[in-house]
Amino acid sequence: MTSKKTNNAHHHGDLRNALVQAGMELLTEGGVSALTLRGCAAKAQVSHAAPKHHFKDLAALREAVALECFVAFNQSLLDAIENGGSAPTEQLHSICRGYLDFAIKQPAYFDAIFSMGSLVSFSTDLGEQSPTAYETLAKVCSHFVTKERDALTVETQVWALIHGYSQLVRMGRFNEHTEAARDAPPSEGPFDQVMALLQHLAD
Amino acid sequence: MTSKKTNNAHHHGDLRNALVQAGMELLTEGGVSALTLRGCAAKAQVSHAAPKHHFKDLAALREAVALECFVAFNQSLLDAIENGGSAPTEQLHSICRGYLDFAIKQPAYFDAIFSMGSLVSFSTDLGEQSPTAYETLAKVCSHFVTKERDALTVETQVWALIHGYSQLVRMGRFNEHTEAARDAPPSEGPFDQVMALLQHLAD
DNA sequence: TGTACATCAGTGAACGCGCGTTCACTGATGTAC
DNA sequence: TGTACATCAGTGAACGCGCGTTCACTGATGTAC
Numbered sequence: 001m002t003s004k005k006t007n008n009a010h011h012h013g014d015l016r017n018a019l020v021q022a023g024m025e026l027l028t029e030g031g032v033s034a035l036t037l038r039g040c041a042a043k044a045q046v047s048h049a050a051p052k053h054h055f056k057d058l059a060a061l062r063e064a065v066a067l068e069c070f071v072a073f074n075q076s077l078l079d080a081i082e083n084g085g086s087a088p089t090e091q092l093h094s095i096c097r098g099y100l101d102f103a104i105k106q107p108a109y110f111d112a113i114f115s116m117g118s119l120v121s122f123s124t125d126l127g128e129q130s131p132t133a134y135e136t137l138a139k140v141c142s143h144f145v146t147k148e149r150d151a152l153t154v155e156t157q158v159w160a161l162i163h164g165y166s167q168l169v170r171m172g173r174f175n176e177h178t179e180a181a182r183d184a185p186p187s188e189g190p191f192d193q194v195m196a197l198l199q200h201l202a203d
Numbered sequence: 204m205t206s207k208k209t210n211n212a213h214h215h216g217d218l219r220n221a222l223v224q225a226g227m228e229l230l231t232e233g234g235v236s237a238l239t240l241r242g243c244a245a246k247a248q249v250s251h252a253a254p255k256h257h258f259k260d261l262a263a264l265r266e267a268v269a270l271e272c273f274v275a276f277n278q279s280l281l282d283a284i285e286n287g288g289s290a291p292t293e294q295l296h297s298i299c300r301g302y303l304d305f306a307i308k309q310p311a312y313f314d315a316i317f318s319m320g321s322l323v324s325f326s327t328d329l330g331e332q333s334p335t336a337y338e339t340l341a342k343v344c345s346h347f348v349t350k351e352r353d354a355l356t357v358e359t360q361v362w363a364l365i366h367g368y369s370q371l372v373r374m375g376r377f378n379e380h381t382e383a384a385r386d387a388p389p390s391e392g393p394f395d396q397v398m399a400l401l402q403h404l405a406d
Numbered sequence: 407t408g409t410a411c412a413t414c415a416g417t418g419a420a421c422g423c424g425c426g427t428t429c430a431c432t433g434a435t436g437t438a439c
Numbered sequence: 440t441g442t443a444c445a446t447c448a449g450t451g452a453a454c455g456c457g458c459g460t461t462c463a464c465t466g467a468t469g470t471a472c
Contacts, residue, residue, distance in 0.1 A: 010433045010449045047450050153396040164367020193356040194363055200403045213416045213466045250417050
């Protein structure tokens, strides 16, 4: 029971939230194109006109769902750092690992973040105390800034490499092309070998 | 006149090709979601049931359009290499430059290749004499394979970095957030600085 | 060179589907007094 | 504490739209003889 005592036919109590959660499930089940107003309403067991009281239009609902995906992504990066070593190179490895893991474990959320919200959400202030994904990335990268290499460069090098790699994995680049492995999660490929490219940042 | 003399009401002569070309235009104008059977038929000035004689379903038409995009991408990489220096590091720079340029100049094609055809097309034999994009990439990378770094690793390092970077640029990472620059092409950002990460491959 | 005919590649009407949106409505909530 | 009433947040029917698909059709093409 998240809401107080509102569980009636005519007053849901927390429909906005329920619609976003329904959207997350639809996203997982059928990808971005499955995110519809009617679909979310049905999943939340509410008439299909009900969402109009909470979202101006489909784009607004999708934006809310994308933001929720971003919150999860955000947390995934923070967790990865927390569970890894504290040395700069270890943190760098951890955040990249978290990035890739999210792409593998939550492929639909990953898609949503980078196909729906463009990159807006990446720096969107969530209004909480938690930093944005970009701030987290920037902090980890800050240890590798030198006279010849400014912050923007390091951040972009790291981001481009891990994002590109995650995309390749996500797109099935390293998948076995067998019938048997159809439902298996995608292979992560030569992650460590690729990340070795970043070890030069510490030189 | 590409076709012989067939320009009648009932026999288009080269409708399949015309539909794919129409699809390319729709793609440019409205993105992947604008690619519909009815849309292509309308653009090719043909009744909306006509495509059924050339494409089994919408997926088949989209596949054909994605393949055409890939052909253009393919050529873009070859041209970039041709117009650059012949030294291995120059070729590496050139192919990455071509990759990024394609993402900037043909964003819709870029999206189509990597969102519709998954990665299948990347290694798809085009049935011509020209190599696939992956073969081109692999050839350029082959000069940087060492005892500690096998071919797959180098290829993946380069591909991940340039693909990720191109995606960031494509998503507007380096855009000015001004109203004035709304219709301008996206800024390419610190391309050379980021590519500097690859110079270690030559060490 | 001409004719009969099968095949090919179009047309246009119709169908059902899911979608976003509008609308009059109504039950539940909360506030003024 | 009780009552009147404005507001909020739902319902369900209806609408129009674009879509893919099916279908009977027909004009153009090409081949057999």
